[in-house]
Amino acid sequence: MAQKGTPLIEQIESPVELANALANVIVERLNRAIQAHGSASLVVSGGSTPKPLFEALRAKPLAWDKVTVTLADERWVPETSADSNAAFIKNTLLQDHAADATFVGLYKAGSGPHEAVSTIDEHIQRIAKPFTVVVLGMGGDGHTASLFPGAPGTDAAIAERDALVAIVEPESVPQARITLTLAALMNTECQLLHITGGEKRALVDEVLQDPAQSPYPIAHFLNADNPRITIYSTH
Numbered sequence: 538m539a540q541k542g543t544p545l546i547e548q549i550e551s552p553v554e555l556a557n558a559l560a561n562v563i564v565e566r567l568n569r570a571i572q573a574h575g576s577a578s579l580v581v582s583g584g585s586t587p588k589p590l591f592e593a594l595r596a597k598p599l600a601w602d603k604v605t606v607t608l609a610d611e612r613w614v615p616e617t618s619a620d621s622n623a624a625f626i627k628n629t630l631l632q633d634h635a636a637d638a639t640f641v642g643l644y645k646a647g648s649g650p651h652e653a654v655s656t657i658d659e660h661i662q663r664i665a666k667p668f669t670v671v672v673l674g675m676g677g678d679g680h681t682a683s684l685f686p687g688a689p690g691t692d693a694a695i696a697e698r699d700a701l702v703a704i705v706e707p708e709s710v711p712q713a714r715i716t717l718t719l720a721a722l723m724n725t726e727c728q729l730l731h732i733t734g735g736e737k738r739a740l741v742d743e744v745l746q747d748p749a750q751s752p753y754p755i756a757h758f759l760n761a762d763n764p765r766i767t768i769y770s771t772h
Contacts (some may be wrong), residue, residue: 546768552733556589559769564597567725570669571603573740579748582609582674583613583622591630610683610716611643613650650704650713668725677701680754683714695719728765
């Protein structure tokens with residue numbers, strides 16, 4: 538349990554059991570939105586951590602044809618690339634029951650990110666807001682989505698209030714990234730941070746000591762003014 542004034546932390550030892558518990562929360566939220574509004578939306582992240590979560594989610598019976606899935610961020614690569622988050626999501630989440638969901642990607646073939654960003658923003662604008670569920674991950678450097686500490690574009694993506702997507706060009710990775718902005722990621726009914734491993738948990742605990750003074754982008758989500766977020770973590 539988190540201390541008063543900090544986000545709730547759900548801690549489960551096994552990564553698989555953690556993924557199953559998180560999948561149950563997500564499905565309950567999606568189902569509630571479908572019953573209330575006739576549709577629901579799910580924002581997910583790439584990386585190795587969410588694979589067990591996606592495998593658990595796709596096995597859950599749900600009116601997936603009423604769910605729109607999109608990404609928190611994407612590398613500027615086509616789906617044929619092994620680095621594509623869209624390909625990862627289609628291969629791991631959008632299978633079995635979840636194959637009926639609608640997917641909205643963040644990559645546009647045939648153009649560069651700066652030429653395509655406005656079109657991609659329009660596609661994300663069409664998804665009803667607030668998002669039903671946003672599932673964030675976190676890197677060992679404290680980045681989330683593609684909000685990388687100190688990277689060109691990160692400060693603008695954090696400060697932006699109107700656009701839903703932004704371009705970030707971290708020097709530490711080979712491709713430009715397109716990411717949902719901080720404002721877009723905050724515009725959700727339910728926000729979940731999914732982390733595994735002692736190093737990431739230690740970083741989160743460090744940030745929670747004083748989010749306002751933390752240099753890590755994840756700190757923007759881990760504060761008492763963000764009641765939407767729950768942290769799902771192994772030890």
